[in-house]
Amino acid sequence: MKTSTKTLPEGYAQIGEINLKKNKKLAVTLNIAAFIVFVLIFFLLSSTAALIRPDLINTSGTINLVGLGVGIVLTVILMTVHELIHGFFFWMFTRARPVFAIRLFYAYAGAPDWYIPTRQFMVVALAPLVVIGAVGIALIPLAPLSWVMFIIFFVAMNTGGGHGRYSGFHPPAQVIAN
Numbered sequence: 001m002k003t004s005t006k007t008l009p010e011g012y013a014q015i016g017e018i019n020l021k022k023n024k025k026l027a028v029t030l031n032i033a034a035f036i037v038f039v040l041i042f043f044l045l046s047s048t049a050a051l052i053r054p055d056l057i058n059t060s061g062t063i064n065l066v067g068l069g070v071g072i073v074l075t076v077i078l079m080t081v082h083e084l085i086h087g088f089f090f091w092m093f094t095r096a097r098p099v100f101a102i103r104l105f106y107a108y109a110g111a112p113d114w115y116i117p118t119r120q121f122m123v124v125a126l127a128p129l130v131v132i133g134a135v136g137i138a139l140i141p142l143a144p145l146s147w148v149m150f151i152i153f154f155v156a157m158n159t160g161g162g163h164g165r166y167s168g169f170h171p172p173a174q175v176i177a178n
Contacts, residue, residue: 003093003117003120004111004114004115004116006113034161035160035161036160037159037160038156038160038161041155041160042153045137045140045155046152049140049152052141053148056148074154075157078157079102079106081132082132082158083100083107084109085128085131085132086109087109088127089127090110090124093120093123093124094111094114094116096111098111099112129158132154132155133158133159136158
């Protein structure tokens with residue numbers, strides 16, 4: 001199968017399922033792994049940014065209520081952009097409108113009635129990581145100094161938490177291989 005379809009092609013069969021609502025141990029494990037990846041990426045990006053922008057070293061890391069409010073608003077925007085990128089690629093491969101939803105602690109895009117080949121689904125799954133990561137890294141040397149740590153935080157959050165924390169709480173699509 002080379003294209004997405006709404007009917008299971010002949011010769012294909014579902015051989016398993018990953019459902020984080022049902023598999024709490026896997027959900028906890030993925031959250032722990034996501035946090036570790038977030039910390040690692042944040043440290044690596046901060047260290048790299050300090051080499052690119054030496055003026056970062058001499059800044060104070062105080063957080064005020066305005067900064068916290070901005071951070072919360074930007075987190076919601078990041079989650080929305082992340083899911084829109086997924087949705088765009090779902091649409092590219094299915095030519096059908098994707099499903100979007102927002103819950104208290106996560107948002108998602110999906111194509112629940114579609115069977116999507118593994119390679120296409122990998123593009124859908126990795127697109128926000130690549131797009132947001134590339135844009136964020138490109139902005140580090142260009143952004144005002146006061147925004148650099150926000151950018152690093154959001155790139156790290158997207159890298160660590162974007163797929164570990166929120167994946168599996170919804171049926172994004174059925175990925176199949178022959």
